[in-house]
Amino acid sequence: MSDIPSIAVTDLPDDAVLVDVREPDEWAAGHAPGAVHLPLGDLPARIDELPETQTSLPVVCRSGGRSGRAVQWLVQQGFDVVNVDGGMQAWNRAGKSMVGGPEGQDPTVA
Template sequence: MSDIPTVAVTDLPGDALILDVREPDEWAAGHAPNAIHIPLGDIPARLDELPPTDESLPVICRSGGRSGRAVQWLVQQGFDVCNVDRGMRGWAEADKPVVSDNGQDPQVL
């Protein structure tokens, strides 16, 4: 997977626009504040929801596997995207902001 464009969590601001491809329960438990949620399996049907950006759109999952697959596929479709190295686990370990949608303290599942 070395041909997949990747970005380090530490290179992203806490308010970065990010595409989160995790499942709904993972998203609800905790996600980056400005993330857009489109589960991996829904991406082909929801390409029109990807935001226009002036730079590469970071894609994130829990640890980098699913987002890596999403990035690989999106690059083939002509999108400028990059995989967030170490995913939401790395995001949380770097003390980046995490918010939840479920009323609980945010956590990375």
């Protein structure tokens, strides 16, 4: 996967606009505040929902595998995207802001 463009979590602001390709239950458990939810399986049909950014668009999943596949595919479609190294697990470990989670509980990475 070394040919996939990537970015470290520490190089992203807490409020970064990014695409989260995890499943709905993972998204509901907790996600980055600036994330747009486009599950990997829905991506081809919803490609027009990708947010426009001035820089490479970060794509994230739980650990980096699914988002790596998404980035690979999106690059082939001509999009300027990067994989978030370590995914939401790395985001959480870095102490970055998260929203979501069950009522009354802190967001987590599912």
